[in-house]
Amino acid sequence: MTAKARLLFFLLLAAAVPARAFFFGGESDKKAGAILDSMRTAFEAGSCSSVLELSGGFLDEKPPAAMREEAYGYTGRCYEAAGFADKAIGVYKLARELYPDNVLFASRLAFIYGQSGFPELAVPLFLNVLSVETDDIDANLGLARAYSGLGFLSKAKEFYSRAVILQDFRDAPTLAEYARCMLRKRDWAEAVFIAGKGAAAAPGTSVWKLVEARALAGQGDYKRALPLIESAIRLDPARQLRLERALYLLMGGMPRRAAEAADAELAAGAADPLASVIKGMALYSQGRRTEAAPYLYAAHAGGPFMAKIAASLLGAPQEATEEPWKK
Numbered sequence: 001m002t003a004k005a006r007l008l009f010f011l012l013l014a015a016a017v018p019a020r021a022f023f024f025g026g027e028s029d030k031k032a033g034a035i036l037d038s039m040r041t042a043f044e045a046g047s048c049s050s051v052l053e054l055s056g057g058f059l060d061e062k063p064p065a066a067m068r069e070e071a072y073g074y075t076g077r078c079y080e081a082a083g084f085a086d087k088a089i090g091v092y093k094l095a096r097e098l099y100p101d102n103v104l105f106a107s108r109l110a111f112i113y114g115q116s117g118f119p120e121l122a123v124p125l126f127l128n129v130l131s132v133e134t135d136d137i138d139a140n141l142g143l144a145r146a147y148s149g150l151g152f153l154s155k156a157k158e159f160y161s162r163a164v165i166l167q168d169f170r171d172a173p174t175l176a177e178y179a180r181c182m183l184r185k186r187d188w189a190e191a192v193f194i195a196g197k198g199a200a201a202a203p204g205t206s207v208w209k210l211v212e213a214r215a216l217a218g219q220g221d222y223k224r225a226l227p228l229i230e231s232a233i234r235l236d237p238a239r240q241l242r243l244e245r246a247l248y249l250l251m252g253g254m255p256r257r258a259a260e261a262a263d264a265e266l267a268a269g270a271a272d273p274l275a276s277v278i279k280g281m282a283l284y285s286q287g288r289r290t291e292a293a294p295y296l297y298a299a300h301a302g303g304p305f306m307a308k309i310a311a312s313l314l315g316a317p318q319e320a321t322e323e324p325w326k327k
């Protein structure tokens with residue numbers, strides 16, 4: 001059962017059991033039960049502001065543990081929805097201490113940490129969830145993302161693989177995410193395999209051809225990568241993909257075509273350091289160093305990486321800002 005399914009089950013179970021079932025006979029318990037009924041109704045209606053307004057009065061009644069467990073679930077989710085991650089974390093931490101067998105709280109904490117850029121905190125929580133629910137798709141996917149964020153790509157592969165199998169290879173965004181992770185890992189065969197599954201799940205999407213192209217380019221086979229990225233461009237003619245094609249032309253030993261492709265982007269009017277460096281490198285590789293110089297110097301605007309490429313070809317200091325061709 002996934003975390004979402006558990007939450008739904010918990011809510012349905014709570015909805016099916018009237019608040020009076022929690023009563024222990026005290027007036028305070030009756031008041032708490034009535035407030036919890038209102039919180040439940042508000043949560044189901046999507047009115048998180050009402051849930052949060054009611055939560056203080058509910059706790060003032062010092063309700064029994066079963067009531068508080070249900071209420072913490074509503075309150076935590078509503079703090080998340082309102083963008084108060086720190087308050088949601090506080091609720092879930094407390095609830096996790098009080099109700100260690102309810103993995104919903106560990107699951108929600110893990111997702112918040114993962115989304116907030118703290119994968120190292122998310123990992124043990126996701127592992128805790130999966131120790132109870134091994135087939136939880138969301139937890140498998142969350143753990144894969146956390147490991148990927150930490151750079152543990154082999155571990156990320158294990159849990160991405162579990163997630164897509166549990167999804168029966170039908171969720172295109174997850175497949176695309178997995179494939180990109182495998183490109184980072186340089187696991188070319190797995191990236192191409194997942195791209196094939198993605199193409200079956202969501203045909204006509206550029207990402208699958210792009211993954212295949214990058215897998216070949218990563219192995220240095222730019223000529224075979226070229227028709228694949230051109231197929232991707234036909235589906236999505238984005239500037240970034242067009243420049244990537246120009247780079248494949250350059251790296252594949254076709255500098256004249258690479259220069260023409262870079263020229264087409266430079267003619268659009270916007271300064272583009274990558275287009276400039278491709279044009280400069282294409283000219284340089286043809287022995288046309290004087291013509292290459294202005295394009296390579298223009299590449300300095302692209303930051304340190306572009307500047308290093310330009311400087312290595314020009315034989316100039318990386319910090320140089322002069323334009324000697326104008327002298």
